[in-house]
Amino acid sequence: MSAPHPHAHVLSCPTRWSDVDENGHINNARLVSYVQEGIYDLFCHHRTAVQESLFPSGFLIARHEIDYLEQLHHHPDPLLVRLTVERLGRSSAHVVVNVCRDPRTYMRARTVVVARDRESGRSRKLSPNERRFLSAFLPGEHPADSLPTAEPPAGPPQWLSVKAARAAGPAVPAVAAHRRRRRCRAPSR
Secondary structure (H helix, E strand, O other), rough: OOOOOOEEEEEOOOOHHHHOOOOOEEOHHHHHHHHHHHHHHHHHHHHHHHOEEEEEEEOEEEEEEEOOOOOOOOOOOOEEEEEEEEOOOOOOOEEEEEEEEOEEEEEEEEEEEEEEEOOOOEEOOOHHHEEEEEEEEOOOOHHHHHOOOOOOOOOOOOOHHHHHHHHHHOOOOOHHHHHHOOOOOEEEE
8 A cells, every 4th residue: 555545545557568449549438347357356355354354245346436547558567456445335435546556547437336135136235344444545634443433324314215314304415305216127037
């Protein structure tokens, strides 16, 4: 881990000649695989994640948002895949991944990683130990062990339907009533 990025998880990742496309730069699809390797390394190979058996059923990638900032060429110096956690949700971590060779950043990705439930194959709530582990990668935050335990907010949860939010009364913020989860479902046959 480099000194200027104390809250980042960093993976050193070499480029290969086979990663180069016909335009002479590293192919964009290969750049996405560097992001995935960095996430896998953080969630599955980080010493704390292994020692505490975090994410026992793995994780799901719910979203990638990618900005290609500069062309990247094959070079003997490895890339640095630098990960920080932007924010934590109930079951997800919003991870920022920078693919760089200091001082240049070639690609920035924002990825939503969701804890997976083994039985259903769907998302599940992050455990307290998983939250503590991931919060160590929040820039500007104190180490997770020194953070006070927050009480859950009073009132109905944010994911209530508009009808249920209105029935709950004024304890629900106005924006919460509009945040409904949409799920894609396969058409019935």
